Amino acid sequence: MSSKLNPTQREAIKYLGGPLLVLAGAGSGKTRVITHKLAYLIEECGYSPRNIAAITFTNKAANEMRERVGKIMNGRDAKGMTISTFHALGMQILREDGPLLGYKKQFSIFDSADTGKIISELLGSPDKQEIRTAQSVMSNWKAAFLTPEQAGSLAENEEQQRLALLYARYQETLRAYQSVDFDDLIRLPVELFKTHEEAHQRWQHRFRYLLIDEYQDTNDCQYQMMKLLAGPRAAVTVVGDDDQAIYAWRGASTANLQNLQNDYPQLRVIKLEQNYRSSQRILQSANHLIKNNTKLFEKNLWSEHGPGDPVRVFAAKDEENEAESVVLRLLAHKFENNTRFSDYAILYRSNHLSRVFEEQLRTHKVPYSVSGGTSFFDHAEIKDLTAYLRLIANPDDDPAFIRAITTPKRGIGNSTLEKLASYAGSRNVSLFEAAFESAMAHQLQPRQHEDLLTFCQFINRMQARAEKEPCNEVLNDLLSAIDYEAWLFDSHEPRQAENKWKNVQDFVGWMNRKSEADEKTMIAMTQLIALLNLLESRDQETDAVSLSTLHAAKGLEFGHVFLIGVEEGILPHERSEAPEQIEEERRLMYVGITRAQRSLQISYCTRRKRGKEFAGCDPSRFIAELPQADIVYTGVVTAGNAPAVTKEEGMDKLARLKAMLK
């Protein structure tokens, strides 16, 4: 066992006497306990990697954990070990046992953009707010294991009745597409375990030890999944920090810490108190801030690190000015300290705040990667196109088939797809293959059958061409054949459609450039598409500044952090008003601060664009809650509760740097 572990951490790692909860503050080495325990179980206790599952919250965290374990085990074989998110584990279970619940093994997974589209069609309305409300209500019902019928009978008013009916039709549609949404990835395995004892036993047997990171953010469904997997043996270690619970809005509840105590009276609790991540002033700021929350568990985090740099707070004139200052400060800091881009993170409360920062980073040629937001390849229009490409490359890709055949609409409705899917399911073939089988001709109306075949033959023709013709020709012909531009403008507002069409053109340009050097054939295209998927997990390798929402930054650490948009209305969010909501916002701020190892800069704007007009903004109340002795205010401060500026510190240097960069 590595020497870099303190006695309490060692104790947590070696404890196998029953369920264990490690409850501790940020940066105290909880995740480290999990990674070392994984290695310990395999190397010293003789567990087979196959029999261990470690669950984290994001794919990024899972990747990082896999890397960390690899290092600890020095490359020794950890193959077969499950390190994933609850959702990925759910997917693994459904891939194997989905058929027991009537799902094809190659079911597709719909993200919220996909489900939003379905709901929009079912509602007959493109109203975003309405769609979002429906998504969140249904999601809560799913998390509470309510069927549409149960939701209907519990409905208290007409609105809820209406939503329950929508829920029923939504579920039917998902079924017809042989697809599941994110909630189903957790809900269905729980249903499987409750209804199929054989499968339940098998999975319990499979995972002889469970480790769960970020436990404070599990919701009821996930908790049930954990309990069912652990079974009576209860060989589990969970680690968490109630001060970092930031998913109450998604049904997570710190009550699960209490549930654990109730369900497992033999639960052992270990606390860690030394913080190894941040310098003193950063840690002080975090501790001081979180004291304003009512506490579930007292914590006393301390650190042996030196005081470090003061936490800097600065006010910007507006968003552009904030983004420019941050990027210039970052460059100046990097220049002086000889650091890497990957040592920096820019963190924010809401996704939309990243746009101006992306622009500035691009202007200054700073490499960056965005997580927790919409990356270019996640845009609906890009996913539409890649669905066609994936289908051309592999006609058996069912999710791609469904996306392509329904975008743009070509008269092939739910009932056709439903029949196709159920036939494909019964024969265990892909949707594409099923379309050509003679049985389909009898099951469908002649007109529907013809439309279906027309589509499939179109894909076949494109495939034949893609094998020998240059990529750009095939792509351009594809776009005009499906009349994608016209469809975009028909089904979106003009500005939105323009943006989307521009993205499509960027994408086509990118594909052409990439394929130019290659053979420009089908093979090249397939490889490019594989590359697209690689791009999604690329951020780890490259030296890039991380742009991330606070939610997605949980569990990660960075040398230098910029926390931006720290204003009333943003953090705390304007929709968070109730005291417990403010506390959750404060925990978000706490998560943000505690990501920083060596330096932390907090910024806010004194005015911000609201539609076409500028509106004044106030610094977040959380800034006033920081220990003022550890803070230096820089830049212009106009309104609000922050002390007046003492010096325009750093601005000279920035001006010089700016001149240099020009």
Ligand SMILES: Nc1ncnc2c1ncn2[C@@H]1O[C@H](COP(=O)(O)OP(=O)(O)OP(=O)(O)O)[C@@H](O)[C@H]1O
């Ligand atoms: N005993 C130790 N000696 C030296 N470094 C340590 C020790 N324990 C943890 N660390 C380091 O401290 C940092 C924080 O550890 P880790 O990420 O495991 O904390 P955490 O409790 O999971 O934090 P968070 O609550 O943010 O998820 C990491 O860089 C880790 O390598």
Ligand SMILES: [Mg+2]
């Ligand atoms: Mg952690």
